[in-house]
Amino acid sequence: MPTARRIAHEFLERRGLTTIFGNPGSNELPFLADLPGAFRYVLGLHEGVVVGMADGYAQATGRPVLVNLHAAAGSGNAMGALTNAVYSRSPLVLTAGQQVRPAMGMEAMLSNVDATQLMRPLAGWAGEPSCAADVPRSLAQAVFEAELRRCPTYLSVPYDDWDTELDANASATLDREVRRGLVPAADQLDALVEQVGAARNPALVLGGDLDSAGLFDRAVALAEHLEAPTWVAPSPFRLPFPNRHRLFRGVLPAGIASISSALEGHDLVLVLGAPVFRYHQYVPGRYLPEGTRLVQVTDDAGAAARAPMGEALVADPGVVLEALLARTGSRAVEAGARFVPNPEPLRGEDKLHPEQVFATLRETQPADTSYVVESTSTNSAWWRQMDLRHGSSYFFPASGGLGFGLPAAVGVAMGRPDRPVVGVVGDGSANYGITALWTAAHYRVPVTFVILRNGAYGALQWFGTLLGTEDVPGTEIPGLDFARIAEGYGVPATTVTDLDDLHIQLKAATDGPRLIQVDTQLTTPE
Missing domain, CATH: 3.40.50.1220 (TPP-binding domain)
Structure with missing residues (x-):
């Protein structure tokens, strides 16, 4: 008789969900045991980073992706990143281990109390199997709900369920197909x-x-x-x-x-x-x-x-x-060139202006580069200087949740190895997903991280002027050195302060991750 675990693994393999992004706890180990050889487990060192990587991967591939989290505490750590996945409509299938069934009612350590409510309202669907025999069906529902609704889903599974032997009915899940069609009348x-x-x-x-x-x-x-x-x-x-x-x-x-x-x-x-x-x-x-x-x-x-x-x-x-x-009738006119030239980049005084950085990216990177951007204070400079003519060229945190940039860049690069990937991230945002650097180094993900260091939460200072609250604490972050941090995580890194050096560094070939820290002038989103 097959176990719930064996049926679950076979179902996931048939559906193509063989890349798992995770950070496991003790409750998750029984699910991860005996993974077939077709599966790839991508370890992240924080659950927010795990979800950010999975979000980038799902967007890059256009397919659902499996995320394996720990129970309440681990799932809670993931919720900030989950806000972005909700509004990018990424079909993430989040699974979490639950305590064994006999201990759940007593709220033993690592119980996921009211598990189906924990991720609401972020998860579009959340469930917990009613019994071990319901595990395959519940997992299938989590996958199909994510596909049909284009939203994250969440499934909590008591860890003693995975070794339970199930009858032939459980295998009916393996052959299921659910399709979506929205053709207007x-x-x-x-x-x-x-x-x-x-x-x-x-x-x-x-x-x-x-x-x-x-x-x-x-x-x-x-x-x-x-x-x-x-x-x-x-x-x-x-x-x-x-x-x-x-x-x-x-x-x-x-x-x-x-x-x-x-x-x-x-x-x-x-x-x-x-x-x-x-x-x-x-x-x-x-x-x-x-x-x-x-x-x-x-x-x-x-x-x-x-x-x-x-x-x-x-x-x-x-x-x-x-x-x-x-x-509809064509209204096309003879209008000359399809594309307009970029303006000359603004120049910084004692530091590089972000426009100079973006113009250099445009000049040095291949035209089909995918950019994962998390630098809100430089939005205006970005759109003035970039020239993006291909689909899947731009990814941004859909709900403004900080910590997207570094992890999502790793996920996009893993999901689309045929495209160059550059993560453009502000120094304020980078701290929220910094452990993604370890994953990039460990799996030798070919991604370039460009950290724009201006020593402040620039967008927050801009909002202060809009709201008339300029004199508030907590908007400056001096003293961060991401080159040294990156090297500690195993990512080769350098700091550049002039345009010529930036050009040289961005043109240099690499077969793994690298980080370039650039000191830039503080700018505003508009």
Whole structure:
């Protein structure tokens, strides 16, 4: 008779979930025993880093990924990183060990009390098997829920369940298939095609879900077909459109009034693959300009339901995009060059300006480089200097949870070994995920980490000016040396202070991880 563990391993292998990101405790060891040779276990030294790596890996591969955490304390450590995975809609399948069943009611040490509630509301689904025989079905549900909802799920399993022998019914899980399809009805497509075709001055707002779905190039085709000014939705975690394209108008600001102002003059705003909208700074005003109509197309029913204005069609944006390309008249015009040149980078005074750093990245790194970015105070400089023309070129913490950059860069590099990966991380953010350097070194992950050291929480200081609270403690972090820290974790590192040296370091070949620390001038996000 097969054990619950054997059926679980076979199910995961059949589904392709053979890379496990984890930091195990005693409750998890029975699940990890006797792993088949097809599995790869990636160890992280902190649960937040584990989830960050898995988030990057899931985004890079477009597939669910298994995460193995310890019970309550370990799962709690992971929750900060989980906030980013929720809003990047990453299908993470989080498993955690539970105490043995006879000890759970007594709340013995390492019991996961009310396990299904622990990760709520972050996990889109959470469960605990009712008995050992229910373990395979529960694991399958966790995987299918993650795939169907595109969200993290959480399963707590008592560790004495794994050695239990199960009858033939348990193996029925192995052959299950659950598929997702969101094709809009013919009349819904007809109405949308008519709206877009009749618009006098339509605009596109594109979200990260398009890049997640591999629709980067098709989004470009639609913008050019409609000759539509194109924005990226505020607070993007992926880039769904080339930022130097002649139709690109920038990333929408994250305030109500400022978005309304940006969209002034457009009678129709078509939002594809994004919420409406992910506001941040509270800048009150009208949601939309007078006379502007908004239509949102998303496969995220929750995002459609909670939007404060506009029409919404819950459907696969890719299907809608193709219908618009096929059924609307082309408005394309002869417009010369498709891409606009970058401006000269601003220069720092006693330190390098971030624009100089980003211009050097643009000049030295391959065009298909994937950048994992966590440096909020340099956003404006980033978009002025980078030239990103490929899908999966940009990854950013979707919920602003610090600690994403270093781990996610490791995960992206492991998930897409065919692409160069550069992590661009501020010195404030780097501390939250610093142990990812050990994983990068241990598994010889070919990733370049660029640490921008300005000695401050720059974005926080900028917010202080917005809120009129400039005179507050805790916004400066002098004295950090990430080159020495990296070497302690086994990652070769160097510090650069001038442009020529930065150019040389970034052009140097490497077959494993490396870290380059750059002292930069303090800047603001805008």
